[in-house]
Amino acid sequence: MKSILFSFLFLSFFLVRAQSSDKESIKEIYNQALSKGKSYDMLYDLCVNIGPRLSGSPGAAAAVEWSRHKMEDLGFDSVWLQPVMVPHWVRGQQEIGRIINSKKIGTREVVVTSLGGSIGTGPSGISAGIVEVKNFDELKQLGTKNVQDKIVFFNRAMDPTKINTFAAYGGAVDQRGNGAVEAAKLGAVAVIVRSMGLGVETYAHTGGMRYVTGVKLIPGVAISTQHAELLSKLLKEEKDLQFYLETHCQILDEAPSFNVVGEIRGGEYKDEIIVVGGHLDSWDLAQGAHDDGTGCVQSIEVLRLFKAMGYKPKRTIRAVMFMNEENGLRGGAKYAELALKNKEKHIAAMESDRGGFTPRGFTMSATEGVKTIIRGWKPLFEPYDVWDFSQEGGGADIGPLASQGVPLIGFLPDSQRYFSVHHTSEDTIDKVDKRELELGAASMAALVFMIDKYGLK
Amino acid sequence: MKSILFSFLFLSFFLVRAQSSDKESIKEIYNQALSKGKSYDMLYDLCVNIGPRLSGSPGAAAAVEWSRHKMEDLGFDSVWLQPVMVPHWVRGQQEIGRIINSKKIGTREVVVTSLGGSIGTGPSGISAGIVEVKNFDELKQLGTKNVQDKIVFFNRAMDPTKINTFAAYGGAVDQRGNGAVEAAKLGAVAVIVRSMGLGVETYAHTGGMRYVTGVKLIPGVAISTQHAELLSKLLKEEKDLQFYLETHCQILDEAPSFNVVGEIRGGEYKDEIIVVGGHLDSWDLAQGAHDDGTGCVQSIEVLRLFKAMGYKPKRTIRAVMFMNEENGLRGGAKYAELALKNKEKHIAAMESDRGGFTPRGFTMSATEGVKTIIRGWKPLFEPYDVWDFSQEGGGADIGPLASQGVPLIGFLPDSQRYFSVHHTSEDTIDKVDKRELELGAASMAALVFMIDKYGLK
CATH class of the missing domain: 3.50.30.30 (Glucose Oxidase; domain 1)
Structure with missing residues (x-):
């Protein structure tokens, strides 16, 4: 009896310790993102200096180079391109x-x-x-x-x-x-x-x-x-x-393009991959700020935050800029195809493609077991007004990974302003609030941190 | 045993009926606000045609007339002015x-x-x-x-x-x-x-x-x-x-001004008053869109929605445009002074003065009993992403009613964008999202509806 009680106390002590340390780590992630975040600067650069980037366009090609250089400059362990043929439609x-x-x-x-x-x-x-x-x-x-x-x-x-x-x-x-x-x-x-x-x-x-x-x-x-x-x-x-x-408008021949992938490699379980991504292509009418520049820069920011904090992940964390979500989903399909071919073990994929608004929670397409694990972390997110873990859903680009059994997670921001800008000439940098964007990046990083630390089994 | 069981079932039936009818009424309020709402049109008019309205300025005087006419035109049962002397500072x-x-x-x-x-x-x-x-x-x-x-x-x-x-x-x-x-x-x-x-x-x-x-x-x-x-x-x-x-800048002699009050009278308990308000004055640098044009038009909209839906309140519902929140709080003090003098029975006062952003919940300064009643209604609000009933707080203008034992409620929208515009040249109509504003008005109306229907005892 005594030893059982002792074990119980011992376990409780460690659980409380672990929770308290998680709480502190997450606080550090948010503090870093809100006081020294770079997501807005990156988005400004992408929107103003690259601009519209419809699949097959010169803008899309420039955005590929932009992403590659950005992730290289940030010192990620590897950055590479995944070739993919995309539809080429011009207005x-x-x-x-x-x-x-x-x-x-x-x-x-x-x-x-x-x-x-x-x-x-x-x-x-x-x-x-x-x-x-x-x-x-x-x-x-x-x-x-x-x-x-x-x-x-x-x-x-x-x-x-x-x-x-x-x-x-x-x-x-x-x-x-x-x-x-x-x-x-x-x-x-x-x-x-x-x-x-x-x-x-x-x-x-x-x-x-x-x-x-x-x-x-x-x-x-x-x-x-x-x-x-x-x-x-x-x-x-x-x-x-x-x-x-x-x-x-005209439908031209398919054109060569790329997904852009950057990663920081894990220590303990480097073969286990956690993907966080958005889509790099946009419609041609504006800068593709909320759709989906925000998702791209938030994904890069997750990895950058870990590096800035000196956090060495156990698993490999990968930022993916998917190409051609808007009119073909070729990038998402190609990424999943290569993951299967290369026998990569993805333990989770997260996408941000609902705009860079104030975070509310995360959607999930996963087994009940995985959902239960993630919902168990909800109290850690509530101090940041991130409380909705109830809805089904992943993301278009990560969707093709579902057939490989990868748990899918969608970043869920407030949805009220999204359809004022979606696919229009209004989707420009001035519609993005810096602080809301940073809160989103921090929320994504916090969940990736928890998945990295504890896995999903 | 049988009769107890019967009573229990009977009671449950009515509870479920009541809940289901509340749910439907609240749905109707949101539907009305989101599909036929007038809060944005009113705010546009106030911002563009009246503009800045610092206490003592011609703009403030015009806003008083604007509010009076607006509420008269909407057919409220009574609309009147409460004279109050205010500081008069000019830039x-x-x-x-x-x-x-x-x-x-x-x-x-x-x-x-x-x-x-x-x-x-x-x-x-x-x-x-x-x-x-x-x-x-x-x-x-x-x-x-x-x-x-x-x-x-x-x-x-x-x-x-x-x-x-x-x-x-x-x-x-x-x-x-x-x-x-x-x-x-x-x-x-x-x-x-x-x-x-x-x-x-x-x-x-x-x-x-x-x-x-x-x-x-x-x-x-x-x-x-x-x-x-x-x-x-x-x-x-x-x-x-x-x-x-x-x-x-100069400090001039105090100037005469007014709170503007409009009400629809209750049927069953017309002497019980529920106040919903915002402050009509603004700083002089811009249109005072979020601070606090939104609170004013949302308050008027609460009463307008009830009329549009044909809802006859049990209690008297009063919209108050307080004067001089920004540099004196004279309007709030005057309102409370007159309430005491006239022996008015206020059962609740709600203020919207945190901007017209997506609603998150309500703050409360009230007894534990009142808080418990309101928190009991939380499940009715959750389908509208209104979930935070945890925080203490009322509002500056309704604050002076606290000493009369009036429960105070603050409308709690998302706070992330507020301090980009607060007290600046940027506080203009283009920073207000129509849908977010309407969701706020609907949330306020839904809570006023519940207080009116059930009281707070």
């Missing part, structure tokens, strides 16, 4: 969207932006009538006789009453992704999709769209929510409204 | 702060702003040497011999490692409030205070400072954190650095 000159000869407002330019991956109308443009629908069911009910030779206008708004704005996005984005295919099946000549934004905005949101084999390729554009409202209102009174659309 | 022409003849950088203008309530130097300005201190202990140790005829430079930074930025503010703001008095006691001719900001900023933060009877009045200014760093660096090498300060 060409500014799109024209024009309501023609409305009885009510005459001829009026409206704000449109080509959807990524779309074919262009070319310089002769497309003039046609418009039919508005809210979803694919409505479209099918209209049938070929009402859709043939028309432009289909998908106008289902993101639901503002959803508190999780990603859920609102998920409830509307099918129009953008599959609208052109579904409309083309019924003979439409183009699609206009209401921008994936929550408010009444003057600018449009681009984003990826798909074609499928066997269905005619027709052009797709997004229209600003403000002009979506205008167009919808007009269509109620003028069923025969005409619209002119002119886009110059 | 006059732009301040000059100038480092003179530094061996290293020559003569250089630096960004300074007069502290509210300070006397001016007048057009002849003040030229003097500078001594830097971090706190009042250091100042006292320097003593009269080192301080006499000098400008004292208080340069203790807000601690960026504090997660609660209000705690960081609280740990530094004594320099601004009492610096001039403490320095004057040792013969200083003026004080320069490091701005109450967390980053390296190019602009300065104003804010209130105090004088006390019997101590000479000397001018006080804040310097931008960027120039505080520059000045501190120079002083390390040039102890004899000279500084020129010219400010034109």
Whole structure:
């Protein structure tokens, strides 16, 4: 009995010691990030000096070199490139969207932006009538006789009453992704999709769209929510409204590009890898500050913080700048393919791709066992207002690692401002708050620290 | 046994019914605020068409009329003004702060702003040497011999490692409030205070400072954190650095002003009042968007939402626009004085004065009994990411009601961006996110709804 009691006390003592030491280590990580952090400086440099970096573009190539040099300069143990072929889509000159000869407002330019991956109308443009629908069911009910030779206008708004704005996005984005295919099946000549934004905005949101084999390729554009409202209102009174659309985008041959990987090697279990990453490519309309410059610099910052603190990890910590999340996910697929081929043992992968806002928690796609371990650490994060470990989810780029049984973790910041900038001309450095960014980097580093120290078994 | 079991089941049924109905009512409040909210439109109008509204200024008078008309137009049952005399301080022409003849950088203008309530130097300005201190202990140790005829430079930074930025503010703001008095006691001719900001900023933060009877009045200014760093660096090498300060502010005679009060009267217990408010006055440097336009429009929005939903409160709900929080707190004091005089029964007072950011929870200054009741409602708020009911606190304007035993509640939004704009030229409408503002108004309305429905006993 005595020895059991002794063992128990002994164990408790060490548990309390361990907790207290974890608490101190995490405090040190946050202090370092908030008082001497470099994530904002890095992001400023990436946004202002590199700027837009759509897959296949000169900007993307420059960003690859930028990341490599950045991680080399920071003295990571290894930095290398993983070659990957990516789609190469170019916008060409500014799109024209024009309501023609409305009885009510005459001829009026409206704000449109080509959807990524779309074919262009070319310089002769497309003039046609418009039919508005809210979803694919409505479209099918209209049938070929009402859709043939028309432009289909998908106008289902993101639901503002959803508190999780990603859920609102998920409830509307099918129009953008599959609208052109579904409309083309019924003979439409183009699609206009209401921008994936929550408010009444003057600018449009681009984003990826798909074609499928066997269905005619027709052009797709997004229209600003403000002009979506205008167009919808007009269509109620003028069923025969005409619209002119002119886009110059082109799908070019696939282009060579790279994931950029940097790591600091572990001591005790150097073959066990913890990945933390974001995607380096962005849309072409702005600097890709929140999407996903923040995720990239936060990932680099995790490793930099460990070095700055003199922390020698037990496991190998790897920062990955994935290429081509936006219109292909080739980088994520390539990373997983190489991990399998090289028999690498990934014990966890974390992605930051929901913007650089104040942290709230982490999502997880993992076994219940892993979730239980991570949730057990929640009290260590609560002093930093990081409290939500309840939601399912990983990240697009790390997704392909799931089939290798790797636990996936998504950094979860506040979601309220994200869809004001997402895929728009507004996604610029001035929309990022330095302190919020630093808090996010610190939160990510703190969780990577815990995983490194204790593993996930 | 059977009847006890029956009673238990009966009670449970009603509890579950009540909870489910509360859940639905709160959902309706959020839906209304997020899809048909008016708080942002009101704030835009206040910021753009009224603008700065320092106590005693024409802007403050216009804001009083604006609030009265706004609440009348919204059809509140009663709207009235409470007269109150307020301090009247004016800035006059732009301040000059100038480092003179530094061996290293020559003569250089630096960004300074007069502290509210300070006397001016007048057009002849003040030229003097500078001594830097971090706190009042250091100042006292320097003593009269080192301080006499000098400008004292208080340069203790807000601690960026504090997660609660209000705690960081609280740990530094004594320099601004009492610096001039403490320095004057040792013969200083003026004080320069490091701005109450967390980053390296190019602009300065104003804010209130105090004088006390019997101590000479000397001018006080804040310097931008960027120039505080520059000045501190120079002083390390040039102890004899000279500084020129010219400010034109003046303390005028007290001026008449008003609190603006609007209410919708309760049915069942109309004599029980629930107050929700913010302060209408702002500093003069900008539009007072986050400080505290957001609190004002959110308070009006609470009542407007109830009317829009057709909700008839049991108790009387009152929106109060307090005057003169920034440099006197006269409005808050007057409101409490009149409540006592008129024998009004306030069952709760809520204030929003921490910016219009994403809601996190509510602070409370109340009995344990009241705290327990409110904390019992936490599960109803968690679906809206409103989870922190742990912290002590009310609000400056409602503070004087505490002595009448009124439970005080503070709206608690995310605090990370507040001190980038607080008391500066940056506190403008473009820094407010519509959706975050609406979420805050909905959270406040939901808590007022619960207090109205169940009381706090």
